[in-house]
Amino acid sequence: MYRIIATTSFGLESIVKREAIDLGFTGITVSDGAVEFEGGFEEIARANLQFRCADKIMLVLGRFKAASFEELFDGVYGINWQDILEKNANFIINGKSVRSTLSSVPAVQSVAEKAVIKKLQTKYSIERFPKTGSTYSLLVSVLKDEVTVSLNTSGGSLHKRGYRAAQVLAPLKETMAAALVKLSYWNKDRILLDPCCGSGTIAIEAAMIAKNIAPGLFRTFDSEKHSCIPASVWKDERAKARGAIVQECVPTIYASDINAHAVEIAASNAEKACVEDCIKFEQIPFNKLTLPGKYGVCIANPPYSERMGDLKDTERLYRDMGRLFKQDPTWSVYIITSHEGFEKLYGKKADKKRKLYNGNVKTDYYQFYGLRPPKKTGESND
C-alpha cells in the first residue's frame, strides 16, 4: 500500500475529498491543495482516469526529516530506485522548499539527483544514465524540514482531458468547470443552461458527469509507460470505466454564446467528448435569450472585466442576467466572476458565495437558489 496525493486548486479540496470518498478510497486526509489516500496500482490508474476536479495524482515514494544535505541524500538514497526506474528512464527532479532549513531548491534537486544516480549504480554499472526512455517526473518537496519524494503519475495536469482541441479566449479549466457543476444542485433530470459557453467546458463536463464518462478516457498518463505498473492494471481500469458509461442518459443542456466562432468550437469539442447528443448549441446574445423551461439551472462563467471584453458591456450583461432570472423564480443561477460589484449589478444578494481561484484570479461563485422542483410521484419527501 502506498500513500497517493491528488493535488487540487485552492478552494477545491473538499470537492476532491468527496470524489475520493465516492471512488471508494480510504485513509483520506486533507491539507491545502492536497487530498491524500491510500492505495496500490489499481487506485493510481482509477484516480487518474476518474477524478474530475483534481490536478495531478502523485505517488509518495518516501517521507523523512532532513535539515541537512546529508540527511536529504540518505533519505533519497533509501528509496528503492533500482526497482522503480529502468536503466534508460528519463527521470526529472523538480524541487520545492517552504519554511525549511534546506531553502535552496536547485541544491535540493542536485543532491536528490546524485542520490538517485548513486542508488541506480548499485544495479546498473554505468557512469552516465542515457535518459532516453519513459518520463518519470519526480518532486522533492521540503516543508518545515519534512521531505516528501513523489512521482507524478499523471504527466500533464488532469484538466487536459483531450477533448478541447480548439480554444477560445479565457477558457475555464475543465477541473474547475466540473467543480462548478458539482457545487450546483444540477442533476441529469433538470435543464442546464450556460449562456456564455465559450468553448463549452461547463456544458461538456456536466454531460460527462450525467453519462458517467470518466474524464481521463480520452488521454494518456505518464504512468501508463512506467514499467513498475503492470499494463494490465491500466487496461482493466479503462475497460471498467468504459463499461460504466450510461450512454442512454441524455440530459437537456443548452449552451449559447454571443460569439458564433466560440459556438462552433464548443460543438466540435462536445463531439470529441462524445456528448454531442446532450447539448443544444446556439449563437445567441444574452439579451435575446429566453428561458428554455422551468426549474432549470444556469451555470455561467461570463467575462470579467480584468480578463476580457469591455467593462461597460460586461456590466450590462450582469444587469441583463438579473432581469431575465427575476422573471422566473424556479431557476437556480450560479455565476463565477471576479467583479466585486456583481450582486449590485445583478440586483440581488446571493444565497451563498464561495471563494474560488480561477487560475490565479480570485473569484466568487455566486449561488442563487430557485424554487425546488415538484416531487415526482413515488418520490419521498425527505
Ligand SMILES: C[S@@+](CC[C@H](N)C(=O)[O-])C[C@H]1O[C@@H](n2cnc3c(N)ncnc32)[C@H](O)[C@@H]1O
Ligand atoms: C470567460 S468566457 C467563457 C469561457 C467558457 N467557460 C469556456 O470554458 O470556454 C466568456 C464568454 O462569454 C461570451 N459573452 C460575452 N458577452 C456575451 C453576451 N452578451 N451574451 C452571450 N455571451 C457573451 C464571450 O463570447 C465568451 O465566450
